[in-house]
Amino acid sequence: METAVIVKVAVSAAPYSIDKPYDYWVPEPFSDSALLGVRVTVPFGRGNRTSEGIILARAIGIKRKTLKPISSLLDREPVLDQDGIALAIWMRQRYFCTLFEAVKTILPAGLWYRLREVWRLKNPELDRLSADRMSSSIPRAFPILDILYAAGGSADAETLRAACGEQTDAVLRALQKAEVVVCETAAKRKIGDKSRRMAELSMSAEEALALVEPRRRSAPQRYEVVRLLAAAGRTSAADICYFTGASMRTLRGLEKAGILTFSEEELLRLPIQRQVGPAPPIVLNPEQQAAFDTLTALLSSGQPEAALLHGVTGSGKTLVYLRLVQEVLRKGRTAIVLVPEIVLTPQMMRKFSAYLGETVAMLHSSLRMGERYDQWKRIRRGEIRVVLGTRSAIFAPLKNLGVVILDEEQESSYQSENPPRYHAREIAKFLCARNQALLVLGSATPAVETAYGAESGAYREVLLRQRYNARSLPRVTVADLRQDIRNGRAGMIGEILQAELIENLERGEQSILLLNRRGSSRMLLCGECGHVPECPRCSVPLTYHSANGRLMCHYCGHSERAPESCPACGGRMKQIGAGTQKVEEELHELLPGVGVLRMDADTVSNGHEMILNRFEQEHVPILLGTQMVAKGLDFEDVTLVGVLSADISLYMDHYRAAERTFNLLTQVVGRAGRGSRPGRAVIQTYTPDNEVIQSAARQDYKSFYQSELRMRRMRRYPPFADLFTFTVSGPEEGNVLRAAIGVREALRQICRLPELAADEPEVLGPAPAPVLKVNNRYRYRILLIGRNNRQTREQVSWLLKRFAGDRANRGTNLFVDCNPLE
DNA sequence: AGCACGCCGACT
């Protein structure tokens, strides 16, 4: 029997329902380089389509008849080590994704190849007449041959598809069978350099307008695009689409018609801040020293238990992190430090590089793909020993990991928003266990689950109670907005807050106002019939953007020009919604001539940091913004913080609503009085007696935690149970609902299994998702309240596979999330 | 999912 090197491969073409390691044999020339963690291309499926894959295991074995060979190697050296492969396998069973999806998440995007199918004539000498004769029985073969011959004998599949439409693939396969053409797959690196596509007119503005003007009615978008380009000159394609509502398709059409030309523009490299100032030696106060001692003791134990560093705002957790990382480096090991937001990385980076110098690397999502990839290579080569970054930095390929630190561990940004929706804390736990490394979760307001873990002994709790320089907490006033209503004040700013703002203005001190809601959504409403324009593809009202005068959908990206009169009755349209713009107007009315800086999703695109710099340097009296103003920003002169309405996030339909509100309020209140002067905070609310608001006002984590934990125990929420959210989606509401009911019934069956029944699992639903329709797909949810253990996950996995395999569910899709944060 | 194979009805 013939033997060969046999490898197990995670294949990208395998969907979840059939995902497993597939065996391939390795042809002799590859056998030395086809190592574990090397990416490959392989034939897959009946049609032997070329698919990407990665080698998970390797052995010498019998070359069975049914095995197919590896087609090519994509790497000279492995891109994943044994730990990385183990992590991918773990992620598959934890997040219900395929092995390959897990690998893709672990590796940096800059590393990925684009598989390009190139079709060419099998015999380059073949003349057109013979080719036509050979393919005479294949319908629609002529246009494809036309292009192939015009392009000199070969063309890539994308070009062919663009020119020949729907059935290109089928025709190509038929031509392949007739031995007219062959297909080759070329792996092309997605080049790391991020550039953006720019467009400009390829003729004078007058000429271009003259060309599109006659068809202004039938092709309004073309006309709009040309008008914009005529006025603005060279513009990025993304901006053109934003301001005109045209799609990329329209732009390409204009390119084809010779009216505009595309070009690429390099995005400027962010200058890396390396102002390594003289770093004074770190002096810890007794409490910090005690915390440090406890953590180092844990570090030296063989298999350290994880620690919760619970320190009030301003207790100097960062100094403890720094000392700990120094200690880890001294032992010849490496460290990962995670922060929740990109905005916070430069601040933290400055501190870290001051103490640790060149061994620190920053890794976060706003790095350009190429930079990210370069950093990744430096880390792999061992040049970097400390990685600081946001969520995805947890996948940094450090060797000999000693510690992972998650700062502000309760933040929801640690959970990925797209599948696999991993949580950096869970990945960190896995990595730490495997490397005998220490996991440190730092927070002033830990997640309820984490605090419960500390209470029940799963984490070692280390406390920091003292505020830095013994500063006192801000004086907090809870202002009852109902009182203002009784007094005839209908605005967003009540009497108490106004008085405090005036006081601050007189003293020449700065204030921060928080509007507790996401984004800045304003809608249009007809003043006469009440009609609200909705998204044609989603079940949400469209949001009005004043920057471009358009109505846009945040879910699917639909965009249309805002109507001047009501499409239903012709009445006048009004803007409604309490966005930051509205509050800004109110502020101008109440405090004429006072400078206000606004920071929200609308303004943030043109520079988060710029706004903050202006606030600090130009000493603008008031900064008004959404949640982002609450996060870790320190300004010397801010002595007043106002929360416009504390209630909004309390009544969201989510089990973490109270926790989120408490965290936000505590954080934002902590922004006041960071300098030498004492701070004040005003929390406006319609429910001043609410326990969450009261405990946030007192900065009393313990009492919030205890009442929240009682509630969660009663309602069987995490940490007392795990919530699996099943979402069924599809284009037809009836089918979706039917499929969802099927899922519920299957889950109820599963729950009766003896191995699960002991935990008393419960199944609820189906209920329509909070936004029922997104992108013309209806979504229904089923909730399973149970335990996230191996048995449950196996059952869930089985259900997912069965759902995908059932033909009755065609067109619908099912996915699962466990304990989603959002 | 994506593809081939196979088994039936409407055409040259």
Place this chain on the structure above:
DNA sequence: GTCGGCGTGCTC
């Protein structure tokens, strides 16, 4: 007789 519809089953 053959083209193409869709139902069925497999993916190393």
